[in-house]
Amino acid sequence: MLRGAAQAAPLQEAREAETVATESKRILVVDDDPDIVESLKMVLESADYDVDAASSPQEGFSRIEANPPDLILLDIMMPDGTEGFHFVWKLRNQYPPEVANIPIVILSAIHSTTNLRFYPDESDGTYEPGEFLPVQGFIDKPVEPHVLIDR
Numbered sequence: 001m002l003r004g005a006a007q008a009a010p011l012q013e014a015r016e017a018e019t020v021a022t023e024s025k026r027i028l029v030v031d032d033d034p035d036i037v038e039s040l041k042m043v044l045e046s047a048d049y050d051v052d053a054a055s056s057p058q059e060g061f062s063r064i065e066a067n068p069p070d071l072i073l074l075d076i077m078m079p080d081g082t083e084g085f086h087f088v089w090k091l092r093n094q095y096p097p098e099v100a101n102i103p104i105v106i107l108s109a110i111h112s113t114t115n116l117r118f119y120p121d122e123s124d125g126t127y128e129p130g131e132f133l134p135v136q137g138f139i140d141k142p143v144e145p146h147v148l149i150d151r
Contacts, residue, residue, distance in 0.1 A: 024050040028069035030060035030087065031107070032078040036141070040073065040107075043145040057087040064091070068099055074135075076108040084108070088135060105151065109141040 027049050029040050034055070041051045052069065054060035056078065064072075072091075076084030084106065092100050137151060 024048050025071065026050045026052065026067070026069040027071045027073060028060060028063055029053045029073045029107075030055075030057065030084075031073070031075040032056060033075070036075070040148070043148055047149050057083045057090075060087065061090070064095075064099060064102070068102060070102070072102055072104045073107045074104055076106055104135040105137040105139060106135050107139045107141060107143065 027044055029037050029044075029051060031037050031040070031053070032055050037053045037055070041053065044051045052063055052067075054063050060072070060074075063069075074084050074087060076082070078084060088104060091102070091104070094100075139147065139151060
């Protein structure tokens with residue numbers, strides 16, 4: 001009997017490892033434009049990501065609290081104009097580390113509509129590239145599907 005039980009454990013571990021290996025990474029898209037959200041979902045789901053969406057920062061925080069994602073794709077310019085900035089700072093400063101450290105990639109058309117930049121392209125003596133907003137990346141809208149998947 002011990003022998004059978006000993007053999008069952010590795011099989012169970014293999015099944016569990018297989019389940020973990022095939023679980024999709026979860027991505028939360030926080031964007032107030034339903035067309036953008038739908039197109040992002042189609043692209044990401046076709047690449048085997050599990051995608052959740054929120055149309056406002058408040059809804060985004062609710063979804064994060066209920067089931068933290070592996071990555072957040074965040075629009076900056078929502079109805080009031082700066083919600084994305086506030087979202088980043090609140091997540092980074094008011095949540096425990098396991099939530100505060102979720103990677104965020106900004107997905108925004110702000111560069112095509114203003115001269116505002118989120119980061120210097122190279123060090124300016126005060127800031128290093130990427131230091132203005134504590135996120136892991138920036139992608140300009142509109143984004144080609146292959147660029148989104150490659151990032």
